[in-house]
Amino acid sequence: MNETSEKKYSLEIFPKEIEELKNTIKTASTKIMEEYIERMRKTWPDRPEEMQYFDEIAKFWGTREKEIVEAREEGKKVIGYTCMFAPIELILAAGAIPVRVSSGLYDPVKLGNRVVPVEVCPVVRSTIGVKMVGLSPYLELSDALITSLTCDGMTKLSEILSDYKPVWTLCPPRLKDSEQSISFWKEELKAVKEKIEKLTGTKITSSKLKSAIERLHRATRAFRRLQDLRKGNPVIMGRDAMLVNQTLMWDDVERWTQKTEKLCDELERRAQGKVWACPLKTPRVMIAGTPIIWPDNWKLPNLVEEANPQGVIVADELCSGDRFLYDPVGVDEWTMEDMFNAVADRYLLPSTCPCFTSEDGNEDRVNWIKARVEERRVDGVVYHVYRGCMLYAMEYMRIKKVLDKINVPVYYLDTDYTREDVGQIKTRVEAFLEMLKSRVEF
Amino acid sequence: MLLEIISELLKLTIFAGLALAGILAILIWKKNLTTKVTYLRTFVQVVAMIAFFYIFSYTTWLLLILVVIFAISIVLGRFFCGWLCPFGLYLDLVAVIRKTLNTRYWSLPEKLNRSLHILRYLLLVFFIVLPFMLGPIEAWQWSLAKFLMGPFKPISVLLGPVEPLIIPWESPLKLYGLSFSYPYASIITFYSGENFALINTFIFMALTLASSFVVRRFWCRFCPTGASLAIVNRFRVFKWIPFLRLSKVEEKCTKCGICKRVCPVQVTDVYEQKGGDITTSMCMLCLRCVEMCPYEDCLKLSMAGKTLFKSRNWLEPSKIT
Numbered sequence: 001m002n003e004t005s006e007k008k009y010s011l012e013i014f015p016k017e018i019e020e021l022k023n024t025i026k027t028a029s030t031k032i033m034e035e036y037i038e039r040m041r042k043t044w045p046d047r048p049e050e051m052q053y054f055d056e057i058a059k060f061w062g063t064r065e066k067e068i069v070e071a072r073e074e075g076k077k078v079i080g081y082t083c084m085f086a087p088i089e090l091i092l093a094a095g096a097i098p099v100r101v102s103s104g105l106y107d108p109v110k111l112g113n114r115v116v117p118v119e120v121c122p123v124v125r126s127t128i129g130v131k132m133v134g135l136s137p138y139l140e141l142s143d144a145l146i147t148s149l150t151c152d153g154m155t156k157l158s159e160i161l162s163d164y165k166p167v168w169t170l171c172p173p174r175l176k177d178s179e180q181s182i183s184f185w186k187e188e189l190k191a192v193k194e195k196i197e198k199l200t201g202t203k204i205t206s207s208k209l210k211s212a213i214e215r216l217h218r219a220t221r222a223f224r225r226l227q228d229l230r231k232g233n234p235v236i237m238g239r240d241a242m243l244v245n246q247t248l249m250w251d252d253v254e255r256w257t258q259k260t261e262k263l264c265d266e267l268e269r270r271a272q273g274k275v276w277a278c279p280l281k282t283p284r285v286m287i288a289g290t291p292i293i294w295p296d297n298w299k300l301p302n303l304v305e306e307a308n309p310q311g312v313i314v315a316d317e318l319c320s321g322d323r324f325l326y327d328p329v330g331v332d333e334w335t336m337e338d339m340f341n342a343v344a345d346r347y348l349l350p351s352t353c354p355c356f357t358s359e360d361g362n363e364d365r366v367n368w369i370k371a372r373v374e375e376r377r378v379d380g381v382v383y384h385v386y387r388g389c390m391l392y393a394m395e396y397m398r399i400k401k402v403l404d405k406i407n408v409p410v411y412y413l414d415t416d417y418t419r420e421d422v423g424q425i426k427t428r429v430e431a432f433l434e435m436l437k438s439r440v441e442f
Numbered sequence: 443m444l445l446e447i448i449s450e451l452l453k454l455t456i457f458a459g460l461a462l463a464g465i466l467a468i469l470i471w472k473k474n475l476t477t478k479v480t481y482l483r484t485f486v487q488v489v490a491m492i493a494f495f496y497i498f499s500y501t502t503w504l505l506l507i508l509v510v511i512f513a514i515s516i517v518l519g520r521f522f523c524g525w526l527c528p529f530g531l532y533l534d535l536v537a538v539i540r541k542t543l544n545t546r547y548w549s550l551p552e553k554l555n556r557s558l559h560i561l562r563y564l565l566l567v568f569f570i571v572l573p574f575m576l577g578p579i580e581a582w583q584w585s586l587a588k589f590l591m592g593p594f595k596p597i598s599v600l601l602g603p604v605e606p607l608i609i610p611w612e613s614p615l616k617l618y619g620l621s622f623s624y625p626y627a628s629i630i631t632f633y634s635g636e637n638f639a640l641i642n643t644f645i646f647m648a649l650t651l652a653s654s655f656v657v658r659r660f661w662c663r664f665c666p667t668g669a670s671l672a673i674v675n676r677f678r679v680f681k682w683i684p685f686l687r688l689s690k691v692e693e694k695c696t697k698c699g700i701c702k703r704v705c706p707v708q709v710t711d712v713y714e715q716k717g718g719d720i721t722t723s724m725c726m727l728c729l730r731c732v733e734m735c736p737y738e739d740c741l742k743l744s745m746a747g748k749t750l751f752k753s754r755n756w757l758e759p760s761k762i763t
Contacts, residue, residue: 176697177697217757218757220757221758224755225758327736328736330476330698330700330703330704330736332703332704332730332734333541333546334541335544335546337546338703342700342703345699345700345703349698350698350699352696364697367692367693367694367695370693371694374693
């Protein structure tokens with residue numbers, strides 16, 4: 001923002017080097033995105049036509065980027081966010097475009113390593129790297145960023161990003177169930193609301209907020225409809241459903257809702273015609289843990305669904321997946337205050353992020369996983385953690401004990417933003433799926 | 443004679459038929475799942491208000507009503523308060539006015555709310571015991587005047603909230619030949635004397651309406667009539683009685699806090715308790731929390747083990763299964 005102000009973290013890189021790095025990574029990543037989409041088509045030969053829209057949106061540097069550029073030229077503001085704590089309703093109510101900017105690209109990690117040590121969570125390192133060379137269109141186009149101080153990585157990431165953009169921090173309290181936490185959180189959101197109003201120059205009135213909440217209600221409805229379709233016999237492969245969930249991070253909410261409803265219509269027809277996406281005895285897998293972000297991060301979903309024996313991802317407990325839009329804002333009376341309280345509650349209270357703790361040990365998360373396991377008939381859970389993601393890694397034992405009690409096998413997979421361990425993980429994932437398969441057939 | 447009985451029966455049948463038709467119409471017409479039960483409840487309240495108006499014309503039934511109300515409270519909890527009480531309807535209508543004016547309600551501190559709830563039982567004991575302490579019980583005359591004007595007769599005090607707005611007997615406020623009244627008005631009139639009856643009634647009216655304009659259902663938080671006998675919930679021996687019960691499934695609850703926020707009498711147990719039976723004597727079973735809970739099968743209202751109503755994904759259009 002302030003070109004003159006001193007850069008606290010970022011390094012001086014020659015513009016030429018930046019250009020070069022950007023182009024190489026961009027070419028490589030474009031290729032990977034296309035390859036991954038191709039692989040998804042291959043696993044699911046009769047992939048519905050409706051998925052093509054999501055493929056298109058999923059591509060960075062594509063149609064969606066152009067749209068956002070055009071919208072910006074018309075005077076619309078773009079507000080990026082790193083965590084799902086950012087109040088999307090407020091952003092939409094102010095007429096701005098919300099985009100999620102946490103990076104899922106592997107190559108920029110090496111750039112991030114120049115700024116922070118390798119022990120840091122790769123999502124953070126990759127986001128730093130992406131920003132250093134101006135790679136992600138969404139991060140570049142955003143006028144301001146809302147970061148949440150959830151884990152250590154995210155806390156410092158917001159400091160580092162403030163070298164480049166105005167950063168508004170949201171600090172969620174570590175305890176949810178107390179009056180002081182909730183009032184603190186409401187104050188935090190109020191501050192962010194004022195900043196949004198200042199940036200966009202529009203006052204968030206109650207009618208605007210109401211319409212934003214209703215738009216997201218419709219989106220949540222479509223979102224939950226898609227997730228509910230994953231309850232029964234598999235009509236959609238997990239990766240495709242995950243892709244649909246992810247595209248919401250950048251896409252226009254209303255158009256996304258329409259397209260998702262259409263996809264759900266098609267899937268419902270298939271379910272009636274008993275056309276399944278994969279054999280019925282395929283082990284049903286749930287992914288829990290650190291968020292998986294398109295595109296490079298598709299490593300694990302790819303491995304699970306392309307493995308031999310094949311598995312199908314029927315649920316995930318990721319803040320970039322099933323949890324993203326699962327909870328609706330429940331408004332009692334459509335007054336400004338009540339709507340605001342409802343929005344604040346929706347972002348804080350049902351969140352199962354491991355950055356929270358309670359006497360019962362983040363019980364909400366345990367309950368969420370247990371409910372999903374039962375509802376989606378999950379055969380096994382893959383607990384996915386990046387090296388450096390302390391909170392998720394430390395909660396593993398808690399989740400494992402709970403799942404052991406209900407007799408659901410868990411497999412702890414720790415990985416990094418790297419392609420080098422694919423072979424090794426493949427063997428382990430296949431062994432896990434083999435075990436699940438024998439359990440299913442038994 | 444026979445003709446009269448038949449005509450009375452016919453009237454009742456028509457009335458019941460109309461009420462049922464109204465309920466059915468709301469169930470079919472109202473598509474928005476977040477307000478469906480609220481509409482239904484308001485309709486039932488209106489029907490109950492009319493019914494109470496008719497019942498009040500028959501004096502000898504009054505004690506029976508009180509017995510029925512308390513019987514309901516024992517078996518169903520405070521279902522009466524949420525669904526049948528006319529005073530509750532007026533206070534709900536005040537809330538509707540507040541909503542249209544776009545003003546926000548205040549929430550009472552939890553401790554104050556709980557102590558108000560305890561005050562309810564103290565008032566109940568007070569009204570039942572006091573007449574015995576004031577003097578010898580005179581010969582009960584089953585006449586209207588004695589019923590509603592006896593000093594601290596528990597029946598008249600406890601039936602206060604049910605008092606219709608238009609009464610078939612004399613009242614201080616007369617307009618166009620009709621006698622208007624208000625809950626508790628006859629008791630106030632009795633104690634105020636002729637000169638102050640009207641003023642005191644108006645003051646009481648203003649206080650109750652204004653307080654529930656600011657705090658949702660303020661009067662209901664300590665109204666002695668709404669004393670549900672929580673004792674029966676305490677003892678295992680009575681578990682066989684087909685109580686109306688609210689229950690919660692622990693795993694399905696994400697603690698999103700909606701139930702806590704929408705509750706008109708600020709019951710926190712639905713939110714705070716982990717799971718299982720969450721019926722409390724503070725809850726008036728208006729089912730607003732069940733209606734607003736966005737997680738399927740999380741909150742459940744059941745009677746004798748049968749589910750009557752449960753929370754569902756209210757974003758979804760209702761499907762016939």
